[in-house]
Amino acid sequence: MSDHLTGTTFQTRSVEQLAKPFQRQAIPNAVDPTVAGLHRLFAGSDRDRLRDLGRDIRGHAVANLPKLVAQLVDQLETNGVTVHFAGDAAEARAIVVSICSRAGARRVVKAKSMLTEEIELNPALEAAGLEVVETDLGEYVVQLDGDRPSHIIGPIIHRTAAEVRELFSRVAGTELAEDAGELARFARGQLRAAFLAADVGISGANFAVAETGSIALVTNEGNGRLTTALPRVHIAMVGVERVVPRLDDLAVLVPLLTGSGTAQRITTYLTLASGPRREGEVDGPEEMHVVLVDGGRSAIVGSDYQEVLSCIRCGACQNICPVYRQVGGHAYGWVYGGPIGAVLTPLFRPEAEAQELGQASSLCGACDDICPVRIPLHDLLRTLRRDRSAGATVSRGERLAFRIWSYAWASPTVFRLSALLAPLAARVPIGPARRFTALRDVVFSRGRR
């Protein structure tokens, strides 16, 4: 369901996605206001220094994971939380199924969590006989339609209101109007019933605070908070790199996350869940579980790619990426799209098909410029290209072509001549130029700058 890697290439998937005209318009329509809003929001602020702090807090956390995770676990246990350790996706799924079955649960509600997409949790819960309902509006649509999210923040950025209307009308058994307000109200009714009936609520974690043993959830809809409030069991799925040392760190990381993700100072709901219901509190879960998931992360610790673990999943690098903006999230073949997906997927997924994703970039560096925690995505993509092409053979023709290029561009006269001839070559594409221009428009600027 979440896996379209096998037997496809980035190119074949891109061709498929480029044929969807709505998506190519919908992405800029949705993300451009966010990018513009980000710059407006930070206009009176020292965004560069905040990003430095964000980079240092996240970089420090990732470099000190054993110590900080141990502190987090101790603090969670002191708070009455049961902590579980999952080495891989299969173990994580088994742990959640076993918590649900021990609790005698039948119905599960879920808040949005990219980690649960990674580990493909829902099919495992359904196979165990549990009824699972995604409660984020976008994720609910994705679930009803057997689709996949295509953007970290906006899961159904690729879907039209007409498609949502058709889908919800099918569920309702009556024709609903194509009005976002009415469609959202319909979903609210369905989901509220699910919340009130649920035995278990499963959330992700935006941050896990080691100092206090708190799971921080950032949502606008409020489904994250209802997930932690109404069911009698709360399970938080936490990627082990989500840890941050101090509660105070949220004063830096929250505005960086919400500013970059949705151009908001803070989201409507920022929830800190630090344990099950206490004596004297009127509601809340009887049990709280935290499932810490490795899922390929420990292999990145200590490698050339360590900095990618600083990611706070804001989606800003997708919004700005010229490749993502054309092909959308599904072309990347797995859970994450855009520059962050091009780096994470080859690291998390062993398949040969995943290894080419470093190529899904024009190396323009726009992702470096926008990343709120200054992950050098552009360098990581180059490192990935280098690593994944090690041992590759280069044909004699290619080697000759590059030797000629190197000679030509070292000589001003030949360089000028080549610049004159290039537009001509693009018009009459032969050989490699034909393959290059098959999917791209080549535009040469005129005049001097």
Add this chain to the structure above:
Amino acid sequence: MEREAFLARLAGARPGPDLPSLDDLPQAPTELRPGEDRYERFRHEVEAASGACERVSAGHEGLAVAAFLAGAGATRVALASDLGVHREPVHAALVALGITPVSYDDLVAERAELGALHATVTGASVLVAATGSLVTSALAGRAAALIAPIHVCVASEDRLASGLAEALHALPDASLVAFQSGPSRTADIEKKLILGMHGPGSTLVVVVRSLASDAPTPA
């Protein structure tokens, strides 16, 4: 996996930066600018998030809450136990307008009644000026502030923290603490903003002047 084996796999990291001091936080969208008035910024941010905000003198909070709820046609209203000194005036004013509120604590186990509420009224441990947020906690009930279509919060002006950094130091000791800023919202369908997705679609914060700042209100 066992804890020790799990932690051992995370060892061997490349060295990272020192943990930065946050004593001198740079200017952020979640902090007040020098010289800014706390209440004015708070009101501005609440309204920017599509919420309503009103400041009243002590003793007048009941009327403000009751007028808002009566105007919205709410009849099933629950009061949370964290209202403190504001509970009595709010209760009395609602009864005067023919609305008999129930206690959230008494209702919370009855799922069907919880789902049928029109409005809830809670207190707040902290208000955050720079973000227009209010902080509720499990002390009021985890779901109290977002189970109904309307949420009203009553809090004294001295609960106003300047920004997120100060607020994080003033959080109550509870199993769940939550910042909320305006009505619940979504923009998942073609980026159209819809209020009231899961939580309330309509919110009011009543800020009660503290005695020190209780200047006479203009008529």
